[in-house]
Amino acid sequence: MSLFADVPQAPPVAVFKLTADFREDSHPQKVNLGVGAYRTDDCLPWVLPVVKKVERLIVEDNSLNHEYLPILGLPEFRSAASKVALGDDSPAIKDNRVGGVQALGGTGALRIGAEFLRRWYNGVNNTSTPIYVSAPTWENHNGVFADAGFKDIRPYHYWDAAKRGLDLTGLLDDLEKAPEHSVFVLHACAHNPTGTDPTQEEWKKIAEIMKRRKLFVFFDSAYQGFASGNLDKDAWAIRYFVSEEFELFVAQSFSKNFGLYNERVGNLTVVAKDNENLTRILSQMEKIVRTTWSNPPSQGARVVSKTLNCPELFAEWKGNVKTMADRVLFMRDELKSKLQALGTPGTWDHITQQIGMFSFTGLNPKQVEFMIKEKHVYLMASGRINMCGLTTKNIDYIAQAIHEAVTKVQ
Amino acid sequence: MRQTNSSMDAKGVNHRGDPGVSTDKHFAGLSPLPRQLSAFKKDSQVKKVHLAGREYYSEDGNTYELRLIGKIKQQLNSDPTFRPEYPSPLGLRDFTQKAAEVTLGRNSRAILERQVLGVQTPGFSAAVRLGAELLRRLNSSTGAWRGPVYLSSPCDDSLAGIFQAAGYRDIRGYYYWDDKQRGICLERLLGDLDTAPERSVVVLSASAHYPTGADLCQSQWAVIAQLITKRKLFPFLLLPAQGLSYGDLEQDAWAVQYCASRGMELICTQSFSHCFGLYGEAVGHLLCISKHTSFLQSEADQIVRSLWAEPSAAGAHIVATVFNNPAHFVEWHDEMQHMVERCMLIRAVLKEKLRLLGTPGCWDHLTEQHGLFCRIGLSDQQIEFLSSRRHMYMLPSSCLNVSAINGCNLDYIAESIHQALTTP
Numbered sequence: 001m002s003l004f005a006d007v008p009q010a011p012p013v014a015v016f017k018l019t020a021d022f023r024e025d026s027h028p029q030k031v032n033l034g035v036g037a038y039r040t041d042d043c044l045p046w047v048l049p050v051v052k053k054v055e056r057l058i059v060e061d062n063s064l065n066h067e068y069l070p071i072l073g074l075p076e077f078r079s080a081a082s083k084v085a086l087g088d089d090s091p092a093i094k095d096n097r098v099g100g101v102q103a104l105g106g107t108g109a110l111r112i113g114a115e116f117l118r119r120w121y122n123g124v125n126n127t128s129t130p131i132y133v134s135a136p137t138w139e140n141h142n143g144v145f146a147d148a149g150f151k152d153i154r155p156y157h158y159w160d161a162a163k164r165g166l167d168l169t170g171l172l173d174d175l176e177k178a179p180e181h182s183v184f185v186l187h188a189c190a191h192n193p194t195g196t197d198p199t200q201e202e203w204k205k206i207a208e209i210m211k212r213r214k215l216f217v218f219f220d221s222a223y224q225g226f227a228s229g230n231l232d233k234d235a236w237a238i239r240y241f242v243s244e245e246f247e248l249f250v251a252q253s254f255s256k257n258f259g260l261y262n263e264r265v266g267n268l269t270v271v272a273k274d275n276e277n278l279t280r281i282l283s284q285m286e287k288i289v290r291t292t293w294s295n296p297p298s299q300g301a302r303v304v305s306k307t308l309n310c311p312e313l314f315a316e317w318k319g320n321v322k323t324m325a326d327r328v329l330f331m332r333d334e335l336k337s338k339l340q341a342l343g344t345p346g347t348w349d350h351i352t353q354q355i356g357m358f359s360f361t362g363l364n365p366k367q368v369e370f371m372i373k374e375k376h377v378y379l380m381a382s383g384r385i386n387m388c389g390l391t392t393k394n395i396d397y398i399a400q401a402i403h404e405a406v407t408k409v410q
Numbered sequence: 411m412r413q414t415n416s417s418m419d420a421k422g423v424n425h426r427g428d429p430g431v432s433t434d435k436h437f438a439g440l441s442p443l444p445r446q447l448s449a450f451k452k453d454s455q456v457k458k459v460h461l462a463g464r465e466y467y468s469e470d471g472n473t474y475e476l477r478l479i480g481k482i483k484q485q486l487n488s489d490p491t492f493r494p495e496y497p498s499p500l501g502l503r504d505f506t507q508k509a510a511e512v513t514l515g516r517n518s519r520a521i522l523e524r525q526v527l528g529v530q531t532p533g534f535s536a537a538v539r540l541g542a543e544l545l546r547r548l549n550s551s552t553g554a555w556r557g558p559v560y561l562s563s564p565c566d567d568s569l570a571g572i573f574q575a576a577g578y579r580d581i582r583g584y585y586y587w588d589d590k591q592r593g594i595c596l597e598r599l600l601g602d603l604d605t606a607p608e609r610s611v612v613v614l615s616a617s618a619h620y621p622t623g624a625d626l627c628q629s630q631w632a633v634i635a636q637l638i639t640k641r642k643l644f645p646f647l648l649l650p651a652q653g654l655s656y657g658d659l660e661q662d663a664w665a666v667q668y669c670a671s672r673g674m675e676l677i678c679t680q681s682f683s684h685c686f687g688l689y690g691e692a693v694g695h696l697l698c699i700s701k702h703t704s705f706l707q708s709e710a711d712q713i714v715r716s717l718w719a720e721p722s723a724a725g726a727h728i729v730a731t732v733f734n735n736p737a738h739f740v741e742w743h744d745e746m747q748h749m750v751e752r753c754m755l756i757r758a759v760l761k762e763k764l765r766l767l768g769t770p771g772c773w774d775h776l777t778e779q780h781g782l783f784c785r786i787g788l789s790d791q792q793i794e795f796l797s798s799r800r801h802m803y804m805l806p807s808s809c810l811n812v813s814a815i816n817g818c819n820l821d822y823i824a825e826s827i828h829q830a831l832t833t834p
Contacts, residue, residue: 037496045493059487066473067465068689104532104718111717115575143716261496262723264532290568291575294535297722298690 027376033389041391048259048320068295073102077301080308081267096275099282101268102296106222106253109268113249114148115288122181130182134158138192159194164350175209183216189234190227190356193384203237217248225257227356229325263300331390338399367405375401450803458801461810469816476687476745499714501530505726508733509695513663520670520699527703530721533692534681541677542576547709559611562586566620587622592775608642616647616665617655618781621809647678653685655780657750675700691725753812763824785809792830800826
């Protein structure tokens with residue numbers, strides 16, 4: 001019996017096909033709960049007020065130079081980005097063993113990290129180091145590591161469909177059994193697509209095994225701030241691993257927490273044993289960047305850098321992030337209450353227990369098909385919904401649709 | 411410059427991947443540009459001169475923003491209807507459509523027959539990377555095909571690394587610049603390409619060859635195109651600073667149009683950074699002319715998704731705004747021509763200064779060539795002399811950025827070159 005029996009794997013470009021189908025649908029009450037981007041209560045993308053402010057400052061700044069950025073990116077962006085992940089008072093930063101590589105979004109950061117690992121980790125050019133990604137995971141993880149040259153990409157147990165939660169036993173078991181030096185891609189918070197994160201105690205168990213078995217930690221952090229509304233809380237896992245003295249990578253994306261989807265702002269944070277190692281790692285990453293995009297784009301990095309490096313703007317940004325996170329939390333509450341009020345069969349606690357943009361509803365493929373075809377509510381075949389697609393205006397319709405799906409379709 | 415099939419090729423690059431000790435200075439540690447820049451920054455001499463930058467510098471020695479671009483940025487910034495969305499992996503259609511048109515001409519048969527694919531990329535290098543990966547897929551769906559690819563000698567030092575990262579294992583050079591002639595030696599170029607295996611990729615500079623500044627003339631293109639067709643090679647054309655050679659986007663792209671008009675399939679990598687002063691914004695473009703555009707499109711989509719997912723929007727937005735508005739276009743074109751005319755003037759003035767100083771050698775190539783870069787033709791020792799004794803920094807292949815020469819440093823530069831050539 002396959003490990004994947006109850007985890008339907010969406011085909012690579014499913015989410016974009018979903019959006020395309022949604023666009024062509026003329027039903028007046030259609031809803032798109034597919035794509036992973038924030039929407040306001042009016043169902044529109046949101047330009048964060050602080051971003052608007054900072055972009056204006058940049059446009060009016062005559063002192064800016066108009067040159068190519070260095071290959072590794074804007075220095076003040078890289079340091080600020082790493083700081084936001086590791087914390088202001090991070091001992092690793094104080095020890096001068098933390099570096100960053102500005103990248104084209106979270107994808108770019110993952111790719112640079114993967115390319116580096118393939119060339120220099122666990123031997124030289126060892127393409128057979130096993131790469132473990134959660135079952136399920138963001139669909140692009142596989143592609144990035146495969147295209148970086150890795151031949152052995154495996155799933156680790158994560159989602160337990162029966163109990164609609166984390167399969168901790170399976171996960172820990174996979175960690176124990178993984179060959180030494182395997183790479184594990186961990187979601188720092190707001191797991192995509194399940195919205196289910198390990199608790200702090202569970203993270204400690206994961207870390208203990210990973211340290212003992214010499215497994216490499218590669219965090220994917222695309223939702224810092226977005227999950228709980230609190231930057232530090234969302235970075236707890238990363239910081240814990242750093243305090244346990246792991247050398248690790250963090251692929252950060254500022255697409256969602258800054259609403260800068262179109263400017264491709266990412267950072268690969270590298271935590272090394274000491275400065276000497278860090279320097280050598282960065283020098284090799286620079287060579288990799290040179291053959292990929294050579295010089296990263298400056299607009300997005302400038303916006304993020306200016307914001308993170310100015311206390312006032314930083315505070316304003318945290319407020320904006322909390323606004324987004326709070327709206328999501330509110331929608332979670334609302335959806336659960338409405339389903340309970342409708343008497344929809346099953347338990348719906350997972351809706352409020354899960355965290356971040358996404359929720360794994362537990363709807364099966366047939367029920368999903370019903371939602372799309374009969375109710376014009378578009379969601380991923382896996383049952384994943386983007387909570388941001390819910391608004392005070394459509395939530396009744398959606399709750400009703402889910403109710404019908406669950407009661408009419410088995 | 412044929413290399414053997416041993417595990418280390420002539421450039422000392424390991425075939426299994428990137429790691430490998432290289433004896434070729436082009437691959438040692440940092441590439442020359444950052445090393446030069448680093449040396450220049452550490453130099454405490456007040457009269458130091460940096461001629462190794464890649465951007466266009468204005469008369470005051472700084473890179474600058476075109477007036478029109480500043481205005482457009484303000485406009486776009488105040489646009490209340492703008493919403494942030496993930497762009498398509500292949501980029502802004504407004505941008506790619508126009509980029510293809512300004513390069514091939516609106517009435518290009520290739521465009522009309524829908525044989526053109528345009529992909530926005532985060533800069534020029536990214537376009538080369540994507541183009542290289544696409545060609546491998548075109549030649550073999552299993553990824554078995556790994557070259558050969560032919561690069562000019564010399565060429566931009568990052569090119570070999572990009573092709574290698576794209577999985578090419580057979581990277582060769584073809585004769586291009588001849589030191590004695592201080593120009594292209596066509597005969598030897600043809601000699602090298604004539605023995606190329608079928609399907610070899612040949613990387614040619616459409617204009618503004620880097621680092622020599624020496625471009626093929628139209629009759630030379632005719633001969634080369636014929637050879638490419640006859641030997642079934644694949645042309646990969648570079649257009650990194652489109653507009654800065656002749657002050658006209660289409661004219662700079664003549665070679666691309668010529669090949670297209672001959673019905674050739676080709677790849678062209680472009681950047682609009684220079685002619686728009688948008689260096690930080692990575693406005694690159696990959697143009698493919700092929701019968702297999704839908705195949706290439708879906709392959710490009712796949713490749714991009716695991717490299718950078720989507721390109722960044724800001725720069726492409728600005729360029730598209732200019733291209734789609736006739737009034738903007740005219741205003742921008744004027745500013746661009748001004749940059750080009752200034753470079754031409756500097757070349758003429760430098761040549762004249764060297765003549766007046768009685769500097770040995772022939773300096774005709776200074777004014778015969780076009781664009782931002784010029785290969786002076788100095789030896790390594792002479793270049794070393796310039797940096798250590800005259801605090802003048804340029805690229806190891808004695809290539810200098812013409813725009814970085816201005817009224818303040820012209821005399822010093824001419825004098826320095828003169829000394830380099832006359833000091834024993």
